[in-house]
Amino acid sequence: MPIQYYIILAAVLFCIGVVGVLIRRNAIIIFMCIELMLNSVNLLLVAFSKMHYVTAGNDNKSLPLNIGSDAQIFVFFIMVVAAAEVSVGLAIIVMMYRNVHSTDVNFLNRLKN
Amino acid sequence: MTATEILFWLLSALALFSAVMVLISKNPVHSVLWLIVVFFSISGHYILLNAQFLAIVNLIVYAGAIMVLFLFVIMLMNLNSNTEPQRNSLVKLAGVVAGCLLLTVMVSAVRSAGEISKSQAVMNEGDIGLIQNIGKVLFTDYVVPFEISSVLFLSAMVGAVVIGKKE
Known part of the structure; x- marks a missing residue:
């Protein structure tokens, strides 16, 4: 499969996430759109790892066979960081709901009170 | 058209449709469910690229743990489509236009890049995943x-x- 298809698919998913962050006011939906953007980047990294695998393999047969594994390790670490981020972010949203009884981000436009 | 290509287009269409449905659902619970569909289709892409470890981790961590956490928080707050805050339509239009412009820049940059025009992502083989x-x-x-x-x-x-x- 040509790599452009994957790049364009990931770009469309990323832009859908950006539009979601811009047009929604619910903090949880905005957070979910950020997860969508992270996942589009993950998909692109995996596609690039398979592309790099075949280009490096064609050039030099003596290279080790796990030539593209680094990208997949990066995806693994992105998932690790996303899990930690979600736990802290949802705790912040719950605390915000406890204070203002809403998840509307427009209530956060002032830091005081 | 081989089976791999058919699966690629099906999974891509499913991912894009579900991602749009995440945005336009009024009820936050429906948004979470559509986002789970997106994660399943992205896991299908990983399996097509023979990255089985990431496919399973994506399902367990994202579709399993993180989305259940989101659902739990939404149900704890008792959010539904009646309490959903809405931006006014001018801001929505501006957001959609800004996203489409960003997409245009990215797609034209990809289309004009000559080095990657012949590159292939190898499907269904390779054991690095x-x-x-x-x-x-x-x-x-x-x-x-x-x-x-x-x-x-x-x-x-x-x-x-x-x-x-x-x-």
Whole structure:
């Protein structure tokens, strides 16, 4: 499969996430759109790892066979960081709901009170 | 058109449709369910690219743990489509136009890039995504970041508890 298809698919998913962050006011939906953007980047990294695998393999047969594994390790670490981020972010949203009884981000436009 | 290509287009269409449905659903619970569909289709893409470890981790961590956490928080707050705050339509239109412009810039940059025009992502073969190879690389070259991520998890846990506890 040509790599452009994957790049364009990931770009469309990323832009859908950006539009979601811009047009929604619910903090949880905005957070979910950020997860969508992270996942589009993950998909692109995996596609690039398979592309790099075949280009490096064609050039030099003596290279080790796990030539593209680094990208997949990066995806693994992105998932690790996303899990930690979600736990802290949802705790912040719950605390915000406890204070203002809403998840509307427009209530956060002032830091005081 | 081979079976792999048919699966690629089906999964891509499913991912894009579900991602749009995440945005236009009024009820936050429906948004979470559509986002789970997106994660399933992205896991299908990983399987097509023969990255089985990431496909399973994506399902377990994202579709399993993180989305259940989102659903739990939404149901704890009793959010539904009646309480959903709406931006006015001018801001929505501006957001959609800005996203489409960003997409135009990205797509035209990809289309004009000559070096990648002949590059192929190899499907259904190659064993770099198997657990054996990923594990070897993770525990030899990337063992220090792996250990640091455990500290990250510990601090995230402490942070979530400190933020979430009552005064």
